[in-house]
Amino acid sequence: MSLRILKPTAEFADLLPKEYQELVENGPYHEQKGISDLGTFKEIIEEHPHCAGCGVALGVRLVAASLPAPADTLIIGTPGCSFFGLAQTALNYSNTAFGNQNAVASGLKRMLKIRYPDRNKDVVVLVGDGGIADIGLDMTLHSWLRRENITTIMVDNEVYGNTGGQESGMTKEGQVLNMAPEGKKFPKIPVFELARTSGCAYGARVTVASPRKIGEAVKKAILVAREVGPTYVQIYTPCPTNLKFPPDQTVKVAKDAEAGYYSFEEFISPEAQEYMQKTTKAV
Amino acid sequence: MDRVQRPVEASQLLFESERAPAFITGSEAVMEAIKRANVDMAIAYPITPQSESMHLIGDLYAKGYLKDYYRAENEFAVMAAIHGASLGGGRVFTATSGPGTLRAMEMFPVWAGSRQPIVCAFMCRGVSLPPSIQPENIEMGMLLDTGMLMLHAENVQDFFDMLLKAYLIAEKPDVHLPVGVFVDGFFVTHTRETVMLPPDDLKLLPYDPENSPVPVFDMETPPMRITRDPLLNKSNFISYAANASWHQEVLAAAERARKHLAQYLGGLLEVENPNAKIFIAASGTAVSQGREALKDLLDAGLDVGLIKIKSIRPFPVNELQEATKNAELIVVPEFNAGGWLAKEIKATLNENNRVVAGPRVFGGMTIPKELIISEIHNALNRQNQRL
Ligand SMILES: Cc1ncc(C[n+]2csc(CCOP(=O)(O)OP(=O)(O)O)c2C)c(N)n1
Ligand SMILES: [Mg+2]
Numbered sequence: 164m165s166l167r168i169l170k171p172t173a174e175f176a177d178l179l180p181k182e183y184q185e186l187v188e189n190g191p192y193h194e195q196k197g198i199s200d201l202g203t204f205k206e207i208i209e210e211h212p213h214c215a216g217c218g219v220a221l222g223v224r225l226v227a228a229s230l231p232a233p234a235d236t237l238i239i240g241t242p243g244c245s246f247f248g249l250a251q252t253a254l255n256y257s258n259t260a261f262g263n264q265n266a267v268a269s270g271l272k273r274m275l276k277i278r279y280p281d282r283n284k285d286v287v288v289l290v291g292d293g294g295i296a297d298i299g300l301d302m303t304l305h306s307w308l309r310r311e312n313i314t315t316i317m318v319d320n321e322v323y324g325n326t327g328g329q330e331s332g333m334t335k336e337g338q339v340l341n342m343a344p345e346g347k348k349f350p351k352i353p354v355f356e357l358a359r360t361s362g363c364a365y366g367a368r369v370t371v372a373s374p375r376k377i378g379e380a381v382k383k384a385i386l387v388a389r390e391v392g393p394t395y396v397q398i399y400t401p402c403p404t405n406l407k408f409p410p411d412q413t414v415k416v417a418k419d420a421e422a423g424y425y426s427f428e429e430f431i432s433p434e435a436q437e438y439m440q441k442t443t444k445a446v
Numbered sequence: 447m448d449r450v451q452r453p454v455e456a457s458q459l460l461f462e463s464e465r466a467p468a469f470i471t472g473s474e475a476v477m478e479a480i481k482r483a484n485v486d487m488a489i490a491y492p493i494t495p496q497s498e499s500m501h502l503i504g505d506l507y508a509k510g511y512l513k514d515y516y517r518a519e520n521e522f523a524v525m526a527a528i529h530g531a532s533l534g535g536g537r538v539f540t541a542t543s544g545p546g547t548l549r550a551m552e553m554f555p556v557w558a559g560s561r562q563p564i565v566c567a568f569m570c571r572g573v574s575l576p577p578s579i580q581p582e583n584i585e586m587g588m589l590l591d592t593g594m595l596m597l598h599a600e601n602v603q604d605f606f607d608m609l610l611k612a613y614l615i616a617e618k619p620d621v622h623l624p625v626g627v628f629v630d631g632f633f634v635t636h637t638r639e640t641v642m643l644p645p646d647d648l649k650l651l652p653y654d655p656e657n658s659p660v661p662v663f664d665m666e667t668p669p670m671r672i673t674r675d676p677l678l679n680k681s682n683f684i685s686y687a688a689n690a691s692w693h694q695e696v697l698a699a700a701e702r703a704r705k706h707l708a709q710y711l712g713g714l715l716e717v718e719n720p721n722a723k724i725f726i727a728a729s730g731t732a733v734s735q736g737r738e739a740l741k742d743l744l745d746a747g748l749d750v751g752l753i754k755i756k757s758i759r760p761f762p763v764n765e766l767q768e769a770t771k772n773a774e775l776i777v778v779p780e781f782n783a784g785g786w787l788a789k790e791i792k793a794t795l796n797e798n799n800r801v802v803a804g805p806r807v808f809g810g811m812t813i814p815k816e817l818i819i820s821e822i823h824n825a826l827n828r829q830n831q832r833l
Contacts, residue, residue: 165665212680235665239530257533257663259556263526266518270489270527274534275664277486277513284664302526305519 190253198378211251216410218400222318223248229381243291244324262299265306292333307361320402328405358395364435370399372417465642472635477502479609486536487514495631521546525553532562535655535662541567557624558593563616564624571631580810587786594624596758598729602639611710714762722751739818
């Protein structure tokens with residue numbers, strides 16, 4: 164394990180922007196710290212290239228603060244606003260072709276099991292709604308159906324943010340967006356339900372309005388994935404730019420959604436429940 | 447596992463150990479190569495004519511030769527998962543054919559750009575439409591600029607040797623690129639030949655992930671972030687320069703493979719009758735058909751030679767120029783409709799009106815030697831008329 168994810172060339176270290184230096188010194192490397200310690204360490208560079216009020220950047224930030232073992236966590240991203248977010252963290256991630264994340268994670272996790280049979284190497288997919296629900300849906304479901312020991316986290320802004328506000332499968336029915344000039348003609352793809360029926364041992368649906376719930380869900384999901392099976396966390400991360408609300412309303416939009424169609428939900432298999440009881444007792 | 451294997455230096459396995467004959471198909475040769483390659487993990491998806499070889503790799507896994515193996519959901523997912531497994535720092539193998547190659551296309555430049563020493567076998571076949579499962583190698587023409595090294599095997603012996611050698615070349619730290627080992631489907635995969643095999647109680651040394659130009663993705667080797675930063679994805683000069691220099695380094699790494707190809711394959715091409723004025727230049731099974739034509743042409747008193755091109759990427763530019771410097775006619779028979787090899791050769795040689803791009807056969811037929819012979823006669827007649 165290692166925490167030296169970012170190591171600037173010594174001669175240039177003091178030329179880095181102050182914020183970046185803080186990330187190098189005091190990134191989200193803490194096993195024992197979580198959401199309640201936000202503010203005592205640095206999860207993400209605030210001067211990131213995302214739009215003001217970006218829900219995805221907030222989602223990435225909250226996930227970064229929630230990892231149970233950051234020094235042994237490998238993140239798999241995919242094109243989308245989320246990977247531009249990952250680039251502003253001190254997480255170690257890989258990102259290649261759009262939508263391939265759960266296949267890449269499957270291969271990676273299996274190889275890490277071969278190379279480190281006695282250690283936990285947490286493989287976490289952290290990508291957007293289009294990446295999971297549209298272009299990568301087959302690979303997402305198949306990784307669950309194969310019972311891969313990986314955690315999948317969706318930052319759901321209900322739109323293709325990165326390519327300029329097109330409809331995604333997770334867009335709400337009726338929403339007018341690019342490529343949906345008459346409004347989307349079918350409901351949100353029920354990925355959360357699919358996770359339950361496709362073999363995930365734990366699932367949670369949360370919003371960025373509830374950081375503590377995100378913290379708990381991400382921790383549980385990663386722990387359960389180590390021993391029991393695939394897990395899924397779906398986070399609502401509203402997009403002010405494309406859904407056209409003021410950027411200071413992101414958390415309010417999420418809170419309203421949480422009171423309605425994006426209510427908090429969780430499921431856990433009996434095996435995962437038992438495992439969690441054992442682990443929490445052991446701690 | 448049938449037997450306990452001993453990891454040995456590549457030179458011992460490939461060149462020094464005593465070989466024994468085996469009468470096997472190309473698919474079985476894949477199994478025999480992977481059995482000795484100390485591969486950690488393979489991933490499969492069925493497609494004719496690849497399937498049989500990946501069944502046999504599954505059997506190897508069941509016997510304990512590999513540590514993981516599964517059937518994935520489609521070829522794009524296979525190549526993505528193989529990329530993930532390789533990121534994790536182990537030795538991997540997969541194979542596909544025609545439509546599978548095209549389905550997976552987006553991942554091949556990712557392998558090269560990630561500097562991964564992945565070895566993939568391509569059992570080439572037609573691509574739709576019209577649908578064809580028959581031998582044809584048009585997919586090679588579509589992979590020329592993906593950044594991977596490309597070897598074209600003529601027969602079952604080549605296939606066996608090139609697969610093992612592919613790992614050695616791919617894993618050189620100054621190369622560290624994917625290698626595709628190509629054969630013309632059915633002609634090689636489903637044909638039985640006597641192949642000389644080294645003992646199967648020997649295997650290659652394990653892959654050493656520390657001996658790589660890029661860090662392993664396992665949170666053990668700091669600092670870890672490399673191309674993964676979208677510094678390469680922004681609209682400013684520094685990003686463009688970083689992106690361009692990364693690409694140049696991939697191309698340079700392929701150039702650095704030349705010396706290793708020379709060492710392990712004995713050169714990027716082979717020439718029979720080097721002083722001839724007429725050459726048949728080919729790769730894959732078209733070489734075998736060319737050799738049949740050559741016999742008849744020599745019997746008929748023509749001054750003909752044969753150039754067997756083994757490495758398509760990197761391409762044997764200097765070697766070809768040297769081999770054909772006194773040639774008056776170069777005929778290029780191919781198993782595809784596009785004629786990618788003839789285009790490569792034309793782009794390589796001076797006075798490329800000496801190059802005849804054909805005959806070409808596709809749709810599954812073999813190339814009759816008579817077709818090559820008549821192509822040569824026709825070309826000679828045309829040249830005589832011009833004189
Ligand atoms: C094969 C392929 N098709 C399309 C794209 C273009 N593309 C890049 S990101 C993206 C949308 C991402 O949407 P989502 O997954 O919801 O993430 P967001 O940007 O909203 O966070 C698209 C369509 C691509 N990179 N690759
Ligand atoms: Mg989105």
